[in-house]
Amino acid sequence: MVTFQDLIDADERVEPRDDMPEAYRTTLIRQIAQHAHSEIIGMQPEGSWITRAPSLKRKAILLAKVQDEAGHGLYLYGAAETLGVAREELLDALHDGRQRYSSIFNYPTPTWADMGAIGWLVDGAAIVNQVPLCRCSYGPYARAMVRICKEESFHQRQGYELLHTLAHGTPEQKSMAQDAVDRWWWPSLMMFGPPDTESTHSAQSMAWKIKRHSNDDLRQRFVDMCVPQAEILGLTLPDPDLRWNAGRGHYDFGEIDWGEFKRVLAGDGPMNRERMAHRKSAHDEGAWVREAARAYAARSAR
Numbered sequence: 001m002v003t004f005q006d007l008i009d010a011d012e013r014v015e016p017r018d019d020m021p022e023a024y025r026t027t028l029i030r031q032i033a034q035h036a037h038s039e040i041i042g043m044q045p046e047g048s049w050i051t052r053a054p055s056l057k058r059k060a061i062l063l064a065k066v067q068d069e070a071g072h073g074l075y076l077y078g079a080a081e082t083l084g085v086a087r088e089e090l091l092d093a094l095h096d097g098r099q100r101y102s103s104i105f106n107y108p109t110p111t112w113a114d115m116g117a118i119g120w121l122v123d124g125a126a127i128v129n130q131v132p133l134c135r136c137s138y139g140p141y142a143r144a145m146v147r148i149c150k151e152e153s154f155h156q157r158q159g160y161e162l163l164h165t166l167a168h169g170t171p172e173q174k175s176m177a178q179d180a181v182d183r184w185w186w187p188s189l190m191m192f193g194p195p196d197t198e199s200t201h202s203a204q205s206m207a208w209k210i211k212r213h214s215n216d217d218l219r220q221r222f223v224d225m226c227v228p229q230a231e232i233l234g235l236t237l238p239d240p241d242l243r244w245n246a247g248r249g250h251y252d253f254g255e256i257d258w259g260e261f262k263r264v265l266a267g268d269g270p271m272n273r274e275r276m277a278h279r280k281s282a283h284d285e286g287a288w289v290r291e292a293a294r295a296y297a298a299r300s301a302r
């Protein structure tokens with residue numbers, strides 16, 4: 001008799017109508033919902049700069065990027081709904097703290113250079129984390145990730161180009177870019193999750209081929225990618241312990257402040273309260289749209 005694990009081990013895709021262990025379904029709902037929540041909350045840090053972009057070109061690029069993030073959230077809520085959960089339930093779980101969004105979006109964006117640091121580092125980390133998800137065992141999630149990753153590469157490139165422009169501009173522009181990189185580097189490393197030794201879900205998620213690489217492996221891949229990119233920018237990464245280890249074939253890097261990570265996850269980051277308050281008021285202000293859509297759907301169904 002072929003078991004579910006046999007299918008996973010044979011790299012078969014699991015589709016919504018297939019039999020699946022309840023724990024497989026619930027961990028996918030958890031991860032996909034939190035991914036979707038991250039995309040939606042992730043619109044806030046950059047959205048606040050759309051009206052303040054320094055040129056029409058930069059405004060158009062940032063507008064396109066923030067709209068993409070909204071679309072990613074909708075794809076992912078759609079993927080989560082194939083597992084038999086309603087979007088409203090997921091949003092309620094976000095609003096009352098039963099579900100999370102990525103720690104990274106709880107940091108402030110005080111300068112325009114933050115738009116570059118987010119594109120280069122946050123979207124860069126997202127790409128490293130999300131490309132393997134295109135091979136996730138759950139079909140709808142993997143397929144959503146293929147399109148999302150294509151758009152993420154535009155997000156990362158526009159951020160990198162923005163930082164490159166600032167870093168090769170006036171001394172004030174270069175120091176603004178350096179300050180943003182200093183503030184976003186370590187929180188970007190935390191995006192990959194806790195150390196493997198403290199990851200509660202990795203072992204099972206990897207056995208089910210939801211997670212294809214461990215948190216630490218993807219974090220290391222991201223560091224190795226960023227060091228040469230920072231050199232081309234002419235900016236330094238804020239880690240005195242960063243150095244090439246020929247024996248390992250990777251960059252060694254300093255200790256991450258996991259106390260900060262835990263504080264942010266516990267709701268005590270710089271912007272947690274503002275992000276959730278803004279999210280809830282946007283949800284409340286949008287109630288009339290949802291009511292109108294329901295009324296229209298009901299009338300069309302007659």
Ligand code: 3HC
Nearest residue numbers: 034035038101102103123126190191192193199200201202
């Ligand atoms: N922020 C918030 N919570 C985090 C976290 C982070 N950066 N990293 C881990 N956690 C939470 C986990 O959710 C889990 O808590 P839970 O049981 O309450 O859900 C706990 O910490 C233990 O972590 P694990 O490593 O055991 O959890 P996972 O196996 O789920 O791994 C993950 C964490 C690597 C983030 C994984 O969930 C994942 O790959 N998710 C999909 C990608 C994603 O959500 N990315 C978020 C950013 S989206 C984004 O960047 C948008 C882009 O456009 C900018």
